[in-house]
Amino acid sequence: MPHRNPTQTDLLPPAPDGRVRVMLTLPFAGPLDYLLPPRLADARPGDIVTVPLGRRTETGVIWDAAPNLPPEFRPPPPKEVATSRLKPVVARLDLPPLPAQLRQFVDWVAAYTLSPPGMVLAMALRANALAALPKPGTGYSPAPTLPADLRLTPARQKALDIAAAGPPLPAAELARRAGVGAAVIRGLAQAGALRAVEITPPPPFATPDPAHCPPTLGGNQAEVATELRARVAEDSFSITLLEGVTGSGKTEIYMEAIAACLEAGKQALVLLPEIALSAQWTGRFARRFGAEPALWHSDLGARLRRVTWRAVADGTARVVVGARSALFLPFDQLGLIIVDEEHETAFKQEDGVTYHARDMAVVRARMSKAPIVLVSATPSLESLANVGAGRYRHLKLNARHGNATMPAVETLDMRADPPERGLFLSPVLTGAINDAIGRSEQAMLFLNRRGYAPLTLCRTCGHRMQCPNCTAWLVEHRARHILTCHHCGYDEPIPQTCPKCADADSLTPIGPGVERITEEARATFPDARILVMASDTLSGPAATAAAVERIARREVDLVIGTQIVAKGWHFPHLTLVGIVDADLGLGGGDLRASERTVQLLHQVAGRAGRAEAPGRVLLQSYVPDHPVMQALVSGDFGSFMEQEAEQRRPGFWPPYGRLAALIVSAETPDAAELTARALGQNAPRLDGVQVLGPAPAPLAILRGRHRHRLLLRARRNIAVQPIMREWLSRVKPERGARIDVDIDPVSFL
Template sequence: MCFRAPKRSGLMAVSIGAQEMRVGPPAAGLLKQPPTGRPRVAVLLPLPFPGPFDYAAPPDLPAPPLQPGDIVTVPLGRRTETGVVWDPERNLPPEFTPPPMKSVADGRLKPVIARLDQPPLPASLRRFVDWVAAYTLSPPGLVLAMALRTGTAAQAAPALGWAVADPPPGLRDTPARRRVLDIAAHDGPLTAAELARRAGVGTSVVRGLADAGALRGVTMTPRPAFVRPDPDHCPPALDGEQAESARALRALAAEGGFSVTLLEGVTGSGKTEIYMEAIAACLARGKQVMVLLPEIALSSQWTGRFARRFGAEPALWHSDLGPRLRRVTWHAVADGTARVVVGARSALFLPFAELGLIIVDEEHETAFKQEDGVTYHARDMAVVRARMDRAPVVLVSATPSLETLANVGAGRYRHLVLTARHGGATMPEVRTIDMRAHPPERGLFLSPVLTEAIRQAIGRGEQGMLFLNRRGYAPLTLCRTCGHRLQCPNCTAWLVEHRARQILTCHHCGYQEATPPACPECHAESSLTPIGPGVERITEEARATFPDARILVMASDTLPGPAATADAVARIARREIDLVIGTQIVAKGWHFPHLTLVGVVDADLGLGGGDLRAAERTVQLLHQVAGRAGRAEAPGTVLLQSYTPDHPVMLALVSGDFESFMRQEAEQRRPGFWPPFGRLAALIVSADTPEAADATARALGQAAPRGDSLQVLGPAPAPLAILRGRHRRRLLLRTRREVAVQPLLRQWLDRVTPERGARIDIDIDPVSFL
């Protein structure tokens, strides 16, 4: 076996982020026949190899012959692996094409063992796997592993049911047997368990009738795993801007073909109802739909709205699904019986048979960036997947990312804007509380202005919300006696106190320890003091301030999954809760009709540090939080506790002028060619020892590419200089928009050999700079 070299072919343009990239057309799909010997078959394995291996097609394989996309088993060393027959021509842009691999003689090729009875991977998904691997400089097998996840497991065997047979002579008649035979004659075939349940008898009665020949076994046709949504089930009543935008999206979905549209609308403007009309038009064409959500917690309320509109629930795809349901869903997507799939970013790699529309809800969310393993941005890769499948993609947000707005400004993306809330509801009034003029009492964190507003809202029978994007009780614990700070032993991060569980934990690596009774440094007892607030500490203060209020905490620590989140949202909707206290999970697209007051405990949080996107992210997050306040006839109020009320972010939130703020952000980034007007790629060196990390980082710095259109920053210690016990250094490559970074990075890495125990990770278009 050998690695195959990809070949080049015609390309077409696609814009992601603010970059113009090229995508190859469909490959010919033919296996290569050498002049002599057996046909060569390229097989990509879900392992970190730089390309597919060549195998020989087995001569005794049942018809039809192997084709690209077939899932096969092959030998690899002394073990057997599952892989996918790959395309001879991989159709990558020239700047993405890795160097060719060596070939071997036909006689040394090992044969494919078998073809599995599984749906083949579609050509568009295979091209997508290649494209993501080439763009992110990841081994294509690791990308394939995301597409094959649980898909190669066999479906469950069809169930055996029982139907009535000709009654044998001399059959003993009993009331129990008569009930079983009557139900089997009327409703059969049914499984033995279901037949016994309906007849109110034990399964032994069913087995006795089968043994006597009164029931015959029948292979039951499996029912579809998912009910087909009805596009005409319950269409909404839309008017004005909503109706106009819905008509535009329905037309795009009905026509098909690749396009990108930004649906921008203020919170509560009906964006979900509008893009569901595009889903309806796509379903009417007989096509499938993929909907990406940034948080799985959102799926509970979203699926309820979907079911009301279409009379059926969508298929879900996320990490909390059990293995059996994942397998069933994967196959239902592949055979087309799952018509709408809503899921996390990994849904991008499902084998859609007839993908006709992609929706990316809350497209600005950084949760769409995959940070571990293959690093990719699901929003940008959704645009590429839509191009591969020649389908429209709709990006949805109340606060679009600067990258998406740049594409709109350049004419690459269409733009639909909703300026008013649905049903005549007004936008909330946003005000800042100057914490210098209205400070909280000593040891507390809520300004008297905010506590009085909450008291009045609860007194009117309305609901309030307190937002703080910080989990736990306190972000830092120190000793009053010696000043020692409790730090994670594996990371350069402080341990966060979770008082309810009496533990200290690291939110980066998961390390936990019991809260010590004394300082581990000076051993002074009762000297450890929490510094700063987390949501647990705010909850403690709120319970003391509002002793009669019914309080609910919404954080990832208290809501472990979608079911718990759905229950919490239902309790809020039933008005069983007076005050919601939460982290960023409450900022998502929830609909709380009776919530009229939102208080942001620390509006300045997130503005510090050297993050390029700090201001943009803070505006987006707080605008989303503010959007939870007020619906229908109940106007909303948002109070921002801030020590810098004159900061441009605070001024933009108070004025509601998101457009001017983003224009100012763009003008600040443009001169230095920062995204979206330039390109970034991060190289993260990690090693077991600081010496190995420093040596590898220095070697990278010395071998760094040079040129007028690019700049290399670093090496320097990462903000998290130690993470999970590994020492980390960073370098950042910055270029103009028109420069492809992949060939630069490939040549750069070829000139450096990492120290023993060191690893170099690449992050194209980084979002996090930790």
Template sequence: MPRRNHTPDLMESQPGSHAPSPTARRVRVMLPLPFAGALDYRAPTGLDLRPGDIVSVPLGRRTETGVVWDMELRLPPEFIPPPMPPVAAGRLRAVGGRLDLPPMPAPLRRFIDWVAAYTLSPPGMVLAMALRTSTTAAAPRPAAGWKVADEIPPGLRLTPARQKVLDIARAGPPMSTTDLATRAGVGASVVRGLAQAGCLHEVVLPAPRAFATPDPAHAPPVLEGEQADVARALRDTVAEDRFSITLLEGVTGSGKTEIYMEAIAACLEKGLQVLVLLPEIALSSQWTERFERRFGTAPALWHSDLGPRLRRVTWRAVADGEAHVVVGARSALFLPFVRLGLIIVDEEHETSFKQEEGVTYNARDMAVVRARMDNAPIMLVSATPSLETLANVGAGRYRHLRLGARHGNASMPQVRTLDMRASPPERGLFLSPVLTDAIAQTIGRQEQAMLFLNRRGYAPLTLCRTCGHRMQCPNCTAWLVEHRARRILTCHHCGHHEAMPPACPSCNAEDSLTPIGPGVERITEEARATFPDARILVMASDTLHGPAATAEAVDRIARREVDLVIGTQIVAKGWHFPHLTLVGIVDADLGLGGGDLRAAERTVQLLHQVAGRAGRAEAQGHVLLQSYVPDHPVMEALVSGDFASFMEQEAEQRRPGFWPPFGRLVALIVSADTPEAADMTARALGHEAPRLDGVQVLGPAPAPLAILRGRHRQRLLLRARRNIPVQPIMREWLSRVKPERGARVDVDIDPISFL
């Protein structure tokens, strides 16, 4: 990571440039590049630069876009990195100019500094998430329109077509050539002819609003009892106009979305902006429909699938305060809100809120920080809150609101386990006869059923019956997954794929490659054979490419054009399928293996969410869990519906060892081109590991994915008591070790994945 005093060539004045005045004003400019901090420049005479201004600056022989930064970091003492020596005044280069863009608000600048310090990331890389090239591109030229001149040139021949154009132009606001011609029913040449004759003068048309203002009084819901009480409490929270954290916990189908939209309405009534974070973009279609019904217009969307133009328009609308409600993925946290009044994190327990590549951060946790920076309330919403959130509730840091009943006449589904040892499927199949009978009866009643298996493709493993060879990824220590529909084997970690070979690549035996275990494609194949007349829909990331395809699939289910839904994790999201009454979990034991700290918690959350798709209307819902360990605490919790007791047991297991949320974890992932470089760097880190009271370092050890994308990997894990700040410990530790050539050390504060 370069330091400012190590890169003089980037900042020295070029030969022939004017020498800076001794009194030249020094400014700090943060660039979206992996520097250790902001770089020093001088403000040109006559250019009044202030923190937040977006500017162009010279960097070496090129020009970069950056942000004028604050002179001092406003961070907790343990977060502040060691200071860097200032650059001499004589070496300062001048800022090129200020861009015609809204300045970056102070709360967002403080948030960027905080995220960088907390995650031990270069602040410029955090800034890059807030200042992308597409958002700083030149604004489109204003559209031109026409208005009638004060005087019509004498002698001008006014045909009926020309007269009609002039009459329409006089009667209304200025219009573009196309609009004016269309309204008058003439060709565009008639309009241009009048302009050339001096009858029409060109004017700049006002830019159309990018997003309509949602109306909080458009269609308020009728809420009673518990729902009305919780909605009133959320509105009161917004009215307090200060930072606070509220957990809204409600059983699946209790109307959490409609209720927290009342908090959005309260915020809109005050003229403030709202940010709603969703764990998956696929959720945005049904969520947006609900929003439009409530507020009469669509919200602004922010996610990676937006095109450059829409991304630029949305970014500017947020910065100008024109986008009142933004719903987006985790990157929406870094938008330049100017009057942020509320943040909502829906499905707060979802692990997809964790950014694993580049700057590693948990959007749920960082959303709390962003709310604090903007002095705004934040609401975390879930039917199965994370243990971290529940621990904060128990410590009194978060307020807790509950919804214990489903909306309307709906009741919670009845859940029971199917002991696969007592009711096994036929040889070569994966669905118990008890489950298939239940599906047949459900379809016979013209109700819908769902099968859930959190595994894409046809089979997770392919091996040779003759020699036992297993098809493995050449770039990762992972098995290749068969996708029979596309006749390929693929790695779900690096994306490598290859055609299914006709013979074993090891022993050349033909027709000997056999799929082991099921994926959703294989379950679909079995379901089509078992229910030949059923209308089957598969919902998986392989079959639904983007929000539009997901919205169409959801609409088909709602229109009752589907009898049986088969899906992966995407079906566990907050969908409302009123005619779906049966959910079958194909492999309820799937997430319980391995050494993941949160395996049981994640499994109960996921399966509870999937089960919550059943019986959301008047008809009773049923959930069948296929399991070989029906007495496992996870299965017992799902059957009893006692989520709170299960989480209390989880907490008691973690508390003695200071495992999260009762302790802190930091993962170090060493990767290198060669196993020797990875091993030597990991050993050096292990040798220099901190030896402090309340701190323990585990490892080094080969990562579960010992090779990923061709790089060899080792892991170390630092565990500390909750009251010990880990950032200064990590900075000191990393400063003592120089990675081997070709090796890299990635730091993951509060890791979620242990692969």
């Protein structure tokens, strides 16, 4: 039986008739009932078991008798199944049980997002510890007394001397160190001179030392660090928003909260929006604590995922840094959660179970009775509204660390200083880049658009190259000689003739992507050492870390990148940032467009001037008087967000109201339209609730499926889940149609 830390819920006995509920990682409405055979009578909620399902065997978790949820979140009770029809549990796996807090969290996320709880459980169990770990290895040490008839040769004596000098070694390693053949080791073992012992593997993760290399903090930094330590010492749930300008040392300061958590003997979880950030972050962590944290993200190998999952469960992984899925690890001693760059939309998962990791992290912290710290230089309006309502504490860092100052931000009016025909960089910007490189400083160009060009059209007939599976233009990637769809992954070679009019060499790229800007930069700055940072050029965390190292070693003069360069990188020699198209992202009907643009461009601008040399940021814009551009120039992020709040408050738009989206999709347009129309006809008509739609989605076809959307908007004091559940129960989708639910949507495509 695996080790457990029993809780009150764990100790609840099975029902008198031996009935238990087992949650499977399948899209059922809830757990299924099974019988415990006498040999498993001591099984308890949280134990991982195998059970029969039809003709196959499935893995699941013995679940609690009833979900511990608020009344408005509780699903309808399941139908009772007669005991005589129940099948017995097959076996209990030798794995750490799922803690009660995690089981409660799975139920809560499922109820909040209107997702099948089994699919939420799959995020906690899939591809983790269910496969067996390799068995301990065998090593050899000298027998207490050597056999009397042992014939000692020089080779055998050397092997015995090496074996006696340290801990047991595997046969191959012992032979290598002694400089003898494998037959010598086998002969000594067969003669009884060496005895085989089981080698206990070392702990997979070293224990971080909170006293290893504490930083020297002063003034505002020391006050904030002391406050965060106090929150951890309270050993209770609290929410703190840590807002600090770029370069103010937010990471070093919240690491002091991690140190306090380690001193208290508890585990800490740090969520990052991008896996690419983990390499630089773990380096900073190792310098502070003398050991690396455990990592959790999709790029981990299967064995490391199994090792990490179990180390979290047994408490030997003291600090975990990971992507949003790390929220579903089996922490049993969780004492702190950090959500870095809390404003990032990358925390929202939109495939499968749709949830926002920042918001669910708050729920997990509350269930664990642990403090949570949300960190950002540009906090989301949701978090700022919670501060205003008194739900969150607010700590601020208004100055950069050391002698660094905030960069000067200027707009370049592209109507007054346009680039040459066919180019995209203003002469003012190219001159500033030349000056920076001439001073042996580094510069950066930012454009949040991958590829060479976002659109390709025929000069002869006007035909536009479009994805056959999506309502989207194909993006040219000239380096790979393809046109590709960034929504479904479809690609095709760049044709030599127009598919519509067959005119040769008539296709032309329209607009710039990061590849096209790189092409222009190479021609404009022929002697500059240029590095491109985009998801197309950086294959993973290791490649990203290598790129960051090159920049830090000053092997790069000009960095050109997409939004990956906007993250929390520290480039001390980078003094100039040029934003190629600052207006990109302001168009469309996204209610958060202005907020997101300010956040993104402020983060990009924050890469400049983080050390002694002052920084400068140039924004190429055709609307320099736009409130977003003015906020960036003035640096008054707070006033801008107050204006955003005033625009949203009257219409009860988030965060002053609630949204829930229904996305209808089908392989045929009729099935999608009929299902969407039925949803519209059955829409709830309640005071304080409004339903918008149905309407074709902006991406009316995605991955070959036709799509319609409906949006429910409600006052903040109205729980939308029971309304949505009742609404969906009144509509039967057309054959082949699917209805996806998105509570608190951040994307409206």
